[in-house]
Amino acid sequence: MTDVWITGLGALSALGAGADTLADALQAGRSGVTAHPGSPAHGLRPFAAAQVTVPLAPGMPPAQRNLYDRHSLMALEAAAEAWAQAGLPATAPQPERAAVAWGTGLGGSASLEASYQQMFTAQPPRVHPYTVVRVMANSAGSHLAMRHQLRAAQLAVSNACASSAQAIGEALWLLRNGRADVALVGGSEAMLNTGSALGWQAMGVMAPLDADQPEHTCRPFDERRRGLVLGEGAAALVLETAEHARARGAVPLARLAGYGHSVDAVHLSRPDAAGQVRAMQAALRDAGLSxxxxxxVNAHGTATEVGDAVEAESVAAAFGARAVPVSATKALHGHLIGAGGALELVATVQALRRQCLPPSAHVHDSPLAAQLDLITDGARPATLRAAMSNSFAFGGSNVSLVVTAA
Structure with a gap:
């Protein structure tokens, strides 16, 4: 079986720009979650969110910027970092052997909301002429393909919270099957707009704002957990066949060893432990590991009452009770929905490279501690050879990815 290496990492989140910045913040337990005022006119209560605050493409001419939704601009930033770390020239030397696989949940939701605002408030009613190309789910991947001349294949995955993790897994199989030698993979999401936040709030899965400590609003696996905190950002990885990477003298950061995907086929929003176990077991088989x-394990860990309990059950079933260290980094960077799997895989690779496991922040007391070995006492040094990152989505899609030391 073709060996696939990770040769570049990129990250952009509320914790800042850069894969090292992400790892530093996670190890230190520093939160990027802040309070947002909401919108009384629309019935949106104040809420906690993890917002990207760094400037996006500040030097881009306005005429060119018009083509991009916020999530696509974030994709460019994260991908540029990963591509540069991989040591590749600006455009792929063999475009027909280079691919892109990108995930997003709602794509250009901010641009879609802006179009409705213009339609109902502008006189005469009008929408931006680039609305369609900003909103479409493959827009970020298309921009990346054009920037780096990636012509072998473009996979655009929109599978809720499993989107970018699935894009990465499908790219792994694409490289193994000989369709390409290198792939730029990841995901981006930017839904901190009124309509999206109102939808999550109305569903009852978004945590009420902790007015005293907004940064502690998201508490995965804690007894006080009350729901997720929305985040935004992007993460990217460069995947290469080992043969291609060796030929150009590239240094592997880690090996992408396994991919498992399952579907619950049970409920649109209630997770199923059996389905999650199937994904984890499939990833282990694919990686050839016990x-x-x-x-x-970097848990999906959204801090919802049911979701965390089901995931604790599934991890214990797959590995044994308290048999593997677990943390949920969403407590610090928020839930990036479609981009979450990519960001958390970058965090997992960084834990592997640094031999340091990030803590599961804000856990005061966990009723799930009998099932999970939660890392709650700060970053934990480790002798780590292999790790798993889980992404479990509304709609019942489950993705597990396994990385091993280079």
Whole structure:
């Protein structure tokens, strides 16, 4: 089976720009979650969110910028970092052997909301002429393909919270099958707009704002957990066949060893432990590893009452009760929905490279501690050879990715 290496990482989140910035913040337990005022006129209560605050493409001419939704601009930033770290020239040397696989949940939701605002408030009613190309789910991937001349294949995955994790897994199979030698993969999301936040709030899964400590609003696996905190951002990885990477003298950061995907086929929003177990077991089989060889699990951990309990059940079933260290980094960077899997895989690779497991922040007391070995006492040094990152989505899609030391 073709060996696939990770040769570049890129990240952009509320914790800042850069994959090292992400890892530093996670190790330190520093939160990017802040309070947002909401919109009384629209019935949106004040809420906690993890917002990107760094400037996006500040030097881009306005005429060119008109083509981009916010999530696509974030994709360019994260991808540029990963591409540069991989040591590749600005455009792929062999475009027909280079691919892109990108995930997003709602794509250009901000541009879609802006179009409705213009339609109902502008006189005469009008929408931006680039609305369609900003909103479409493959827009970020298309921009990346044009920037780096990636012509072998373009996979655009929109599968709720599993989107970018699935895009990464499908790219792994694409490289193994000989369709390409290198792939730029990841995801981006930017839904901190009134309509999207109102939808999550109305569903009852968004945590009420902790007015005293907004940064502690998201508490995965804690007894006080009351829901998720929306985040935004992007993350990117460069995948290469080992043969291609060796030929150009590239240094592997880690090996993408396994991909498992399952579907619950049970409920649109209630997760199913059996389905999650199937994804984890499939990823282990694909990687050729036993459960005992996994030294860390980056949990999906959204901080919803049902979601965390089901995931604790599934991880215990797949690995054994308290058999593997677990943390949920969403407590610090928020839930990036379609981009979450990519950002958390970058965090997992960084834990593997640094031999340091990030803590599961804001856990005061966990009723799930009998099932999970939660990392709650600060970053934990480890001798880590293999790790798993889980992404479980509304709609019942489950994705598990396994990385091993280079």
């Amino acid at each position: 459960p005992a060889e996994i030294g860390y």
